[in-house]
Amino acid sequence: QSVLTQPPSASATPGQRVTISCSGSNSNIGRNTVNWYQRLPGTAPKLLIHTNDQRPSGVPDRFSGSKSGTSASLAISGLQSEDEADYHCATWDASLNGWVFGGGTKLTVL
Amino acid sequence: VQLVESGGGVVQPGGSLRLSCEASGFTFDNFAMHWVRQAPGKGLEWVSLIPGDGDNTVYTDSVKGRFTISRDNDKNSLYLHLNRLTTDDTALYYCAKDAGKYYFGSGSYHYFDLWGQGTLVTVSS
Numbered sequence: 150q151s152v153l154t155q156p157p158s159a160s161a162t163p164g165q166r167v168t169i170s171c172s173g174s175n176s177n178i179g180r181n182t183v184n185w186y187q188r189l190p191g192t193a194p195k196l197l198i199h200t201n202d203q204r205p206s207g208v209p210d211r212f213s214g215s216k217s218g219t220s221a222s223l224a225i226s227g228l229q230s231e232d233e234a235d236y237h238c239a240t241w242d243a244s245l246n247g248w249v250f251g252g253g254t255k256l257t258v259l
Numbered sequence: 260v261q262l263v264e265s266g267g268g269v270v271q272p273g274g275s276l277r278l279s280c281e282a283s284g285f286t287f288d289n290f291a292m293h294w295v296r297q298a299p300g301k302g303l304e305w306v307s308l309i310p311g312d313g314d315n316t317v318y319t320d321s322v323k324g325r326f327t328i329s330r331d332n333d334k335n336s337l338y339l340h341l342n343r344l345t346t347d348d349t350a351l352y353y354c355a356k357d358a359g360k361y362y363f364g365s366g367s368y369h370y371f372d373l374w375g376q377g378t379l380v381t382v383s384s
Contacts, residue, residue, distance in 0.1 A: 151302050184370040186303070193353065193377060194295075194303065199370035237303050241366025247319050248293070248305035248366055 152177060153238055155251035162259045166226040169254045171238030173219050177249055181241040183221040185214055188235040188253075197236070198223060225256075233258045260284030260373060262354050267378030274344050278378055280337040280354030285373075288312070288332035291357035293371060294339045296350035296380075306352070307339065311360035321347070344382045351377040 154172040161167040171183065185198040196205050198214035201221065213224045221240075225232055238251040266278040278294070294306040307318045307328040316328050327340040337354050355371035362369070 181365060181367040182370075186371070193374040194355075194371075195374065196370060196372050199358070199372070200368055205372065239303070239305075239371075241369070243365065245320070247317055248295075248308070250295075250303040250305065252302035 151252040152249035153251035155254045158255045160257040169223045171221045176244040177242040179219040183240045185223045186237045262375035264375045264378035267380045269381045276341045278339040282335045287335040292337045293355045295353045298350040349382045353377045
């Protein structure tokens with residue numbers, strides 16, 4: 150059971166917009182910044198969004214992040230087939246004194 | 260710029276293993292480093308972090324007293340010593356680079372900006 154809660158799966162057709170949620174608590178998302186990682190099949194995780202809503206260089210602006218209270222969201226607009234991957238949220242947990250991840254969301258592009 | 264893990268393998272319950280992660284392309288001692296694992300069919304689980312100077316390491320509760328993280332900044336290498344292994348430790352172990360050097364009581368504004376490909380640890384009799 151992961152500390153952060155994500156839906157196990159999501160799906161949409163090419164061109165659509167999809168949102169993936171990440172729910173936590175006051176000891177983690179409520180007081181710390183949130184990062185998102187993308188893991189394409191057979192590859193290492195890659196930083197997608199950091200500090201709630203910041204895109205690293207090279208990440209398309211189709212990807213956006215937001216945070217409100219104890220929840221965060223990743224939105225992908227103009228969905229493409231190459232976006233099919235696992236997406237993981239992560240943040241620091243003050244009570245556990247360590248990093249916590251969501252269980253991951255498998256995105257399928259129909 | 261890359262991280263390359265090694266040292267994984269099959270080990271019996273109660274056994275030990277040492278994982279290594281060789282870094283290249285960046286100033287290694289300027290950044291904290293992490294180990295993160297993913298068990299089969301499960302999500303990512305953070306295991307441990309070590310600041311850039313090697314002091315004040317942090318572990319997730321399930322590995323405290325069994326795993327030891329260390330680094331050799333002269334060799335640009337990160338290590339994880341795994342002891343008293345159980346089947347629950349079976350996972351793909353990744354090393355990851357932090358965007359910052361030190362932790363001051365919180366991971367806010369930190370993130371993992373580079374990951375290795377992982378090394379597989381299988382604990383089985």
